[in-house]
Amino acid sequence: xxxxxxxxxxxxxxxxxxxxxxxxxxxxxxxxxxxxxxxxxxxxxxxxxxxxxxxxxxxxxxxxxxxxxxxxxxxxxxxxxxxxxxxxxxxxxxxxxxxxxxxxxxxxxxxxxxxxxxxxxxxxxxxxxxxxxxxxxxxxxxxxxxxxxxxxxxxxxxxxxxxxxxxxxxxxxxxxxxxxxxxxxxxxxxxxxxxxxxxxxxxxxxxxxxxxxxxxxxxxxxxxxxxxxxxxxxxxxxxxxxxxxxxxxxxxxxxxxxxxxxxxxxxxxxxxxxxxxxxxxxxxxxxxxxxxxxxxxxxxxxxxxxxxxxxxxxxxxxxxxxxxxxxxxxxxxxxxxxxxxxxxxxxxxxxxxxxxxxxx
Amino acid sequence: xxxxxxxxxxxxxxxxxxxxxxxxxxxxxxxxxxxxxxxxxxxxxxxxxxxxxxxxxxxxxxxxxxxxxxxxxxxxxxxxxxxxxxxxxxxxxxxxxxxxxxxxxxxxxxxxxxxxxxxxxxxxxxxxxxxxxxxxxxxxxxxxxxxxxxxxxxxxxxxxxxxxxxxxxxxxxxxxxxxxxxxxxxxxxxxxxxxxxxxxxxxxxxxxxxxxxxxxxxxxxxxxxxxxxxxxxxxxxxxxxxxxxxxxxxxxxxxxxxxxxxx
Numbered sequence: 001x002x003x004x005x006x007x008x009x010x011x012x013x014x015x016x017x018x019x020x021x022x023x024x025x026x027x028x029x030x031x032x033x034x035x036x037x038x039x040x041x042x043x044x045x046x047x048x049x050x051x052x053x054x055x056x057x058x059x060x061x062x063x064x065x066x067x068x069x070x071x072x073x074x075x076x077x078x079x080x081x082x083x084x085x086x087x088x089x090x091x092x093x094x095x096x097x098x099x100x101x102x103x104x105x106x107x108x109x110x111x112x113x114x115x116x117x118x119x120x121x122x123x124x125x126x127x128x129x130x131x132x133x134x135x136x137x138x139x140x141x142x143x144x145x146x147x148x149x150x151x152x153x154x155x156x157x158x159x160x161x162x163x164x165x166x167x168x169x170x171x172x173x174x175x176x177x178x179x180x181x182x183x184x185x186x187x188x189x190x191x192x193x194x195x196x197x198x199x200x201x202x203x204x205x206x207x208x209x210x211x212x213x214x215x216x217x218x219x220x221x222x223x224x225x226x227x228x229x230x231x232x233x234x235x236x237x238x239x240x241x242x243x244x245x246x247x248x249x250x251x252x253x254x255x256x257x258x259x260x261x262x263x264x265x266x267x268x269x270x271x272x273x274x275x276x277x278x279x280x281x282x283x284x285x286x287x288x289x290x291x292x293x294x295x296x297x298x299x300x301x302x303x304x305x306x307x308x309x310x311x312x313x314x315x316x317x318x319x320x321x322x323x324x325x326x327x328x329x330x331x332x333x334x335x336x337x338x339x340x341x342x343x344x345x346x347x348x349x350x351x352x353x354x355x356x357x358x359x360x
Numbered sequence: 361x362x363x364x365x366x367x368x369x370x371x372x373x374x375x376x377x378x379x380x381x382x383x384x385x386x387x388x389x390x391x392x393x394x395x396x397x398x399x400x401x402x403x404x405x406x407x408x409x410x411x412x413x414x415x416x417x418x419x420x421x422x423x424x425x426x427x428x429x430x431x432x433x434x435x436x437x438x439x440x441x442x443x444x445x446x447x448x449x450x451x452x453x454x455x456x457x458x459x460x461x462x463x464x465x466x467x468x469x470x471x472x473x474x475x476x477x478x479x480x481x482x483x484x485x486x487x488x489x490x491x492x493x494x495x496x497x498x499x500x501x502x503x504x505x506x507x508x509x510x511x512x513x514x515x516x517x518x519x520x521x522x523x524x525x526x527x528x529x530x531x532x533x534x535x536x537x538x539x540x541x542x543x544x545x546x547x548x549x550x551x552x553x554x555x556x557x558x559x560x561x562x563x564x565x566x567x568x569x570x571x572x573x574x575x576x577x578x579x580x581x582x583x584x585x586x587x588x589x590x591x592x593x594x595x596x597x598x599x600x601x602x603x604x605x606x607x608x609x610x611x612x613x614x615x616x617x618x619x620x621x622x623x
Contacts (some may be wrong), residue, residue, distance in 0.1 A: 014610075022452065023457075024456075024457065026453070044520030044615065050456050050457065052452070052453075052456065052486075054449070054482065055478055055481070055482035055485070056478060056482075057478075057603065058449075058478065059446075059449045059478065059479060059482055062442060062443060062446035062449035062450055062479070063449045063450070063452055063453040064453070065442060065443075065446070065449075065450050065453070066440065066442070066449065066450035066452065066453030066454045066457075067453040067454075067457060069440045069453075069454065070448070070453070070454055070458065071455045072457055074453075088443055089443065089446075092442075092443050177417075197420055197438040197439070197440055197454070198438060198458070199417065199418055199419065199420050199437075199438050199461050200416070200417045200419075200436070200437055200438050201418055203438075208435075208436055208437055208439070209438045209439075210432075210433075210438070210439050210440075210441075211439070211440050211441070212423075212440065212441030212442075213441065213443070214441075220432075333565050336471075
């Protein structure tokens with residue numbers, strides 16, 4: 001049986017990376033993700049891996065570019081201001097199709113603001129925040145166990161599609177302490193990384209490997225053929241790897257939609273509403289891109305209304321509106337629903353319950 | 361490229377056909393640079409240095425954005441093209457993953473010490489066991505000849521049309537001298553290519569820089585002054601004279617640090 005420990009979310013990121021066989025970590029201190037880099041500074045070299053603290057987040061994302069070019073499992077983690085600095089690198093990683101994992105422990109934005117939780121980076125994570133024209137797979141854990149498990153899935157999906165994967169946490173998910181079972185997940189075989197640099201003398205065919213963020217006319221690629229390849233890859237991701245969980249939606253008239261810590265709030269609000277006899281359920285996207293549009297549309301077709309619970313002024317709500325194609329009302333419980341108006345406030349189940357009652 | 365086209369290419373640069381028997385150079389390299397540009401000469405010096413040390417198959421090259429980034433395509437080596445200025449960050453990761461390879465960047469002066477000053481200083485601070493080769497043509501060549509960090513005082517560029525004025529743009533940055541002040545740097549030199557003798561000396565600097573990496577001593581750095589006739593608005597021959605009379609007095613040639621161990 002796998003070992004069971006108590007861990008906080010940020011440690012679970014580290015444990016998940018170790019279980020997934022992450023070889024390289026590059027990081028720069030920033031609150032509220034410092035536990036991630038401290039954990040891996042301690043644990044990764046002890047297991048033969050490489051830990052390196054860089055001079056800034058701009059450097060970490062480009063060190064990640066170099067490591068991913070070598071085909072090893074590599075990652076970085078940051079919080080919202082550092083995430084901003086990484087955007088050029090994210091665009092290049094996606095353009096070069098380098099598999100890697102980037103953990104974003106969201107904090108209060110916009111700008112530097114404060115150090116606690118928030119969900120203000122949904123847009124830049126799911127829509128491509130750097131030089132445009134790309135998307136990254138985005139996984140959103142809602143518990144310590146799921147943080148650990150999705151880290152393993154993130155490395156798998158990165159290698160499966162040769163694409164960067166973002167694990168989108170937040171200051172609350174990073175610091176909540178819960179039981180964690182350290183079990184290794186099996187996902188199946190992966191393609192060989194025969195595209196990676198190694199040095200010319202190491203390649204079986206004796207030919208060199210040239211990698212970069214742009215298409216290569218010497219390989220017969222054109223700009224449009226490159227875009228078509230990318231689109232086909234994105235379509236495969238959308239076809240095969242949409243993940244979500246439905247909770248008590250069978251007979252629901254109102255379906256809450258929430259990810260991350262807000263999904264925990266929403267789940268509790270659903271239970272409270274059910275005790276009052278209200279027919280309420282929850283759809284929790286686990287992949288924010290690709291977004292679970294089809295199940296949302298199916299619920300809309302059944303006549304459900306929606307209440308999006310997210311700790312921003314409304315970002316994911318746009319994707320829910322697109323998904324339901326105008327077939328259902330989509331309401332929003334946003335950051336103004338926090339029990340305190342300060343940066344320490346969070347959206348509590350009781351406040352969501354009030355909104356559920358109001359919408360009946 | 362077909363053999364026939366290759367023959368035409370060889371004829372077009374008669375006098376230096378030996379370059380094309382060297383496997384380092386892709387056939388198209390010479391088409392991509394302006395007449396009189398010395399960036400391909402840097403490619404030749406680097407390639408010969410790799411060849412003479414016998415380390416070509418063990419090397420990984422990291423490029424840049426700018427004229428130096430065009431150069432990377434000429435090398436028959438495993439290579440990675442990074443974002444503008446980020447070569448030392450990318451090379452850092454590659455070298456740490458493959459410590460028994462030779463990892464080097466080729467960067468322009470803008471790439472290395474303007475937008476890339478952070479990665480450059482970061483790599484020197486960590487004493488990364490990589491070699492950084494900086495091509496200094498005193499301007500941003502690819503984008504049309506704008507003010508660079510190395511533009512000399514009084515030099516006219518498209519963004520300093522009255523000439524570099526220290527009261528506005530400050531003074532040119534002396535990268536090789538900066539590198540030499542870092543404890544973790546094993547080797548720092550500045551060479552030029554404006555005479556056959558200076559070419560040979562500069563190739564020697566590059567070889568020493570690679571040797572310090574082979575011996576795992578510390579970071580090695582070579583700055584190479586190159587002619588940019590198009591953006592200097594000079595003929596190739598005038599450009600070599602300009603290097604001799606104007607640029608070298610600002611950027612003295614030679615070795616600024618050369619140690620075989622760092623205690």
